[in-house]
Amino acid sequence: MAATFSYDVVVLGYGAAGAAAALQAAQSGAKVLVVEKSSTGGGNSFVSSANMTCPQDFQAAMKKDGAAHFTDYLEESTQHTTPREVIAAFTKGLYEIEPWLKELGGELEDSKYDKMYSYYIPPMTFPHLDSAQGLNLTVRHLKQTKLSPADTGGRRIWELLHHHIKDNANITLSYNSRCKRILKDHNGQINGVLLQNDEFVPAPAVIMACGGFENDIELRRDLMGPREFGLLGSPHNNGDGFRLAQHVGARLWHASAEATVLGLLPPGEECGFALGVRKPGFIYVNRTGQRFVDETKIESHRGHIETAEQDPYSGKSAHDPMYMISDKENLLDPDKPPIVDFFSYQVVVNGYKWSEHSEEEIKKGWVIVADTLEDLAEKLDMQELPATVGEWNDQCQNPPQIDETLATTLDPMRRDHETLVPLKAPFCAIRIMPLLYNTQGGPRRNEKAQILSIDGPPIEGLYGAGECGSIWGHVYQSSTNFAETIVFGRIAAKEAAALAKSRKKLPLR
Template sequence: MRLSQIERWDLETGVLVIGFGAAGGVAAIEAHDHGSEVMVLEKMAFPGGLSAVSAGGIRVSDNADEAFRYLRAICEDRTPEDMLRVLADGMVEVPDYLRRLAALNGATIKVTPALGNYPLPGCESLAYCEVSVVPELENGDRYHATHATKNGGRLFKLLEDNVESRGIPVHYRTAAKELIVDGDGAVRGVVAESDGRMLNIRAARAVILTCGGFENDDEMKRQYLQAKPVLTGSFAGNTGDGIRMAQAAGADLWHMWHYHGPYGMKDPTGEFPFALYLKAVPMWTPGYPDSVSDLGIVDNKGKPLSQKALARMAWIVVDQDGRRFMDEYPPYPGDMGVRPFDAYDSKRQKFPRIPAHMIFDENGRKMYAMGRTAYNDPDAHFDWSADNLEEVARGIFEKADSLEELANLMNVDPGTLAKTIEDWNAHVAAGFDPDHGRQPDTMVPIDTPPYYFGRVYPVVINTQGGPRHNVRQEIVNPFGQPIPRLYAAGELGSVFGHLYVSGGNLAECVVGGWIAGREASALEAWET
């Protein structure tokens, strides 16, 4: 909307932050601490976004040069090096930054060395920084709308307390709809909707977009992601609002194809609105057999569990012809688990791996709960049963007394499926998977009826694409020119456009958030 169309201002501030997740929290804190009046808008009735339901491990390093080498390797010429350098430098500063914030509420900050997910230059320099204890959250209660309190929730609680202590107003149920720009293209505020009322909100210094990606916008997923459908993982609020607003102001886009997620299932009853994740398993780095990461491995109450060995995985995954097509346990299942599903069969004009079929036997069914949930939503609810029988009764899994019956339920050729299972069991016995290289410690035979299968799909935890920005977090147009007074932070236009590093988006939330907040607050306020 043009500034000339605005007849009145309903609200005014210095720096206006759109979205109250981790990036928005840091941006608001830093803008305030550097001298600006700040206001935060959050379209949901609750805060936290994806940050509050994440595992909470922020990627950090004690060596900026080595961290830069790793970022440069995983981004593989898709992101300018000056931006990666700034992120690497910030990764060294994050632990002390959080310790300063933790003085407010007694939170515990811990740093744990952790290899990068891929054996690329600089991978040994990395670690996770986590908020491991927040005294107010350790009573087991649900934090806001999160399904369970994990370290992502503890991180957000630390930021929320710091925002509240500074008196920064947060307007919930207030959705930014459109940027207000002047005749020179500078951003002067936003049009927002709150409880059915349209508000014109003036930002005297700048607007910072920290409102996430497009995980829950089906049309954007259809247009930008190859595979379909891609299930929404954990949060309904990320619907591409900031991307569309930035586009309307002239923003360039980047990394729109790239998203982070595993394969998972959906509730056939339709009652649960998000994807059903499969059992969390430790991450591993090829070539480093003794280094396994248990970030995100928790019990059913969200308490961290220590697991320093690869998990036995009870299932295999086959395509619609009954054949395996992937290593079901890649180094980073929560990221690369989705990529094999992109394959398109031009002869049959379909995605033959969507849905694919997850298969296990009775021994596998008894091994552990096959699935879990992770969501930030007050109305969602799903507790996975310990023995998986409730999920069988619900139709998530289907049961058969023989492989032939299983094949018929899956609508695949019985002979093909029988050969797949026969080959798999031979691989397990030999301790070697010649087809897809699955790690021997993870392999489990499928030989005891009854047999089970469930339909699995690609799941998006978060998208990486969005408006392109520069080292100052200024959103830029297709010619690389900054759009005046418009900034972004977090996953809204992430630097990751090739491979992802676990905890990388949280690092962007903190580092990008503080840069955006400081840069925005340094601008001279414009007069009406």
């Protein structure tokens, strides 16, 4: 008698990774159950910009060398915290995304946004690496079409996938459901999941696409340290996958890795807004009222890393709390808000619209305005602020004479010359902090998306995709997280469907 299962594949989580996995598994002939703890799904993917970095002529690169140059660069940029074969699987899968989306009715295009001085994403994050030389990259996202009409890239892709999933006879969506345990049989093979109501669902393969642990403060402090973070993405990501992986005996990796942007977390709110300053009239100051960084070159996935210096005498943050100090041209602009308005949970899900001239945000105390620097310094309890702004204005108006062959900047923090704009009254301030797009840590996976056991070999029947055990460790090339959800969601699905097919033929033991 052959083994009997309720489903061939159980997918945990219904963001882009889970959706890609579910759809691909069904396309591979599997019967799929998707377990999603929220009432709608989408996760971080739904509120993402969904930018994807790839070589400019990817087709030519794949024909020439399998995009080995891009693989070299990604391997070096992660500082070898991810095996090359895993990165090579990502590169190959990235090349396959565009034709797959075309089959579904989607189309990729180059990403183009208004220039923002506080939101800096170069096509190449680490241009000075040896492997970066001669490599030309571009950033793409899903084009807005009738089938993908949303204003934001991540929502477009998730809704495109959902369009093909919601009426698929081989896929069952279970919302408001939660996995308590992933179960193994006496041979150590996956044989199903236990849901929150103690319902056992037999299945030979499980794909973990559970999201990260951004909203589990205790887990975050254990793995990333005591610094205060806010959320940019979904508040539903609270470490379920991390704990499920521990219970099932998975090996963990990349636990402290993350992606963060500097932004505003309003008091009493779960999620914040990424800064999207459109004009160069602003600076950042730390808790002592001093500038400490080139404000225009903080790569917008490295907000924590680039501002995380510690005070050697106290062990505490050298900079928190941090503030953006701006002139009226930015925060009081009637046309452009000082936030990134094309992604984030607040914008996409909550539908928050920043008010003209920041009038409502000033009333709420999110934006602090003063006619004089002395008044602003008093409101912020920051005595050194007038002197810092005075030095900045003097530097902008009377730049020192330097040899242009030796430097391209006139600022000690290395800001480009054209961004040296003095600040004029009225003055505005916003408290800023690192906001988490996502965490990367979780169960370690190989190039087949198989999750590895703590002893090394794969746990048969267990697979991973997305930020729960992301392949990107330490630091990573920007705009590769979203692509990974699709790539490893599809790899996991193909492997899981094939395993399920083979196990259904085995006799019960």
